[in-house]
Amino acid sequence: MNNTIRDQFPILKTKINGNSIVYLDNAATTQKPQFVLDAINDYYTKYNANIHRSSHVLAKEATERWKNAHQIVADFLNADSYKEIVFTRNTTEGLNLLVNTYGKANLSKGDIVVISEMEHHSNIVPWMILQKEIGFEIRYIPVNEDFDLDLNWLEEEIKKEGERIKIVSVVHISNVLGTLNPVKKIVELAHRVGAFAIVDAAQSVQHIKVDVKDIDCDALVFSSHKIYGPTGNGVLYCKENILEKLPPYMGGGEMILSVSKDGFEMNDLPWRFEAGTPDIESGIVLGETIKWFTKTVDEMGGFEKLIEHERSLMKELLDSFDGIDWFKPFGKIDYNDRYGVLTFNIEGFSFKGCKEKRQENQEGDGIVEHISKKGICVREGFHCAEPLHDAFNVGPTMRASFGIYNNIEDVKTFAKSLKEAVLSTY
Numbered sequence: 001m002n003n004t005i006r007d008q009f010p011i012l013k014t015k016i017n018g019n020s021i022v023y024l025d026n027a028a029t030t031q032k033p034q035f036v037l038d039a040i041n042d043y044y045t046k047y048n049a050n051i052h053r054s055s056h057v058l059a060k061e062a063t064e065r066w067k068n069a070h071q072i073v074a075d076f077l078n079a080d081s082y083k084e085i086v087f088t089r090n091t092t093e094g095l096n097l098l099v100n101t102y103g104k105a106n107l108s109k110g111d112i113v114v115i116s117e118m119e120h121h122s123n124i125v126p127w128m129i130l131q132k133e134i135g136f137e138i139r140y141i142p143v144n145e146d147f148d149l150d151l152n153w154l155e156e157e158i159k160k161e162g163e164r165i166k167i168v169s170v171v172h173i174s175n176v177l178g179t180l181n182p183v184k185k186i187v188e189l190a191h192r193v194g195a196f197a198i199v200d201a202a203q204s205v206q207h208i209k210v211d212v213k214d215i216d217c218d219a220l221v222f223s224s225h226k227i228y229g230p231t232g233n234g235v236l237y238c239k240e241n242i243l244e245k246l247p248p249y250m251g252g253g254e255m256i257l258s259v260s261k262d263g264f265e266m267n268d269l270p271w272r273f274e275a276g277t278p279d280i281e282s283g284i285v286l287g288e289t290i291k292w293f294t295k296t297v298d299e300m301g302g303f304e305k306l307i308e309h310e311r312s313l314m315k316e317l318l319d320s321f322d323g324i325d326w327f328k329p330f331g332k333i334d335y336n337d338r339y340g341v342l343t344f345n346i347e348g349f350s351f352k353g354c355k356e357k358r359q360e361n362q363e364g365d366g367i368v369e370h371i372s373k374k375g376i377c378v379r380e381g382f383h384c385a386e387p388l389h390d391a392f393n394v395g396p397t398m399r400a401s402f403g404i405y406n407n408i409e410d411v412k413t414f415a416k417s418l419k420e421a422v423l424s425t426y
């Protein structure tokens with residue numbers, strides 16, 4: 001890893017109790033390069049104005065940049081047009097939008113929505129909420145003992161249930177197991193029965209090349225903050241011929257062309273799904289961030305090199321704990337098959353789940369808090385994937401996850417601190 005990338009992230013130069021920060025919580029959110037901070041500042045100091053409304057110079061510039069950011073994201077995903085890109089608040093809102101538009105309009109009692117056991121809660125709970133209203137079934141693609149989705153199960157289900165399956169929605173890379181799912185194959189199976197196919201790319205766009213045409217998914221979602229951009233913005237890609245038929249998600253300004261006492265006429269795509277004043281600076285800066293990310297990955301030698309780099313970190317991490325019997329990895333143990341995240345348990349130690357953390361108001365003296373005093377930032381819990389932990393009868397886990405700026409030193413420092421903490425039972 002070359003230091004010119006790392007040097008662009010000011011937070012990595014700060015210290016915790018005199019220790020350099022080792023940031024390995026990238027699956028939760030990534031740190032931001034200096035230019036992102038500057039770009040946010042530029043927006044407020046140079047062209048802050050509401051978009052789509054006024055015709056003064058500032059408003060024109062903000063509106064032009066907002067539209068351009070959609071085009072940059074469309075190019076990044078290989079979508080046909082900016083019209084297929086809706087800016088949301090995050091992955092969660094993208095999924096909720098799909099559930100409450102496509103789902104509400106197309107699901108009836110007796111239909112089936114297929115998700116998987118390795119979904120993030122944001123691809124489970126919105127379906128459960130709508131299920132209460134409509135009464136369709138939710139079925140889960142099982143995760144097999146190799147920590148892959150059981151595609152035989154899906155194939156059988158598709159054969160057995162046919163067009164009762166209306167929607168198939170799966171995660172691209174699991175935020176717990178690091179498994180890369182064969183989404184192209186899953187989409188092909190879904191399309192055999194005319195089902196709508198959704199991909200949750202929250203953990204993939206920052207690690208591998210994602211091409212919506214190649215995958216042929218009907219919709220795909222991700223969050224800006226997980227790909228080095230600001231919080232407050234997310235992306236929903238949806239094929240134009242589907243998006244144009246969806247009912248509105250939220251009503252209000254920006255999503256209409258005209259309103260009278262008798263009704264309203266919807267705006268063009270994608271603006272009709274962006275009601276109200278959005279997080280303007282965040283969306284514009286996401287566009288800039290994607291340009292920066294693409295350039296940075298190109299300079300590294302392409303996504304293959306990024307994957308190679310992250311694999312070398314995963315290898316170092318797994319090798320550091322090789323033969324240590326208290327270290328219990330959850331998921332695949334071949335570093336070639338794990339993308340971005342390593343979750344594990346430590347025999348004799350327990351981690352906190354959401355409930356415990358909420359009850360303790362996030363205070364505590366667990367091992368994660370302990371090593372964080374030495375600058376190590378990792379996460380513990382169910383990582384918003386409780387059904388997956390349940391399926392394997394595994395309690396809350398610790399997770400280390402990589403970003404583009406992490407290096408072998410980060411991994412070594414983390415492994416050393418963790419071993420010291422465990423061995424001294426701190």
Ligand SMILES: Cc1ncc(COP(=O)(O)O)c(C=O)c1O
Pocket residue numbers: 027028090091092093120122123171173174175200202203223384
């Ligand atoms: C796989 C996956 N899906 C969805 C989400 C939700 O992302 P957000 O909180 O940005 O909406 C996450 C966040 O960790 C995730 O890892």
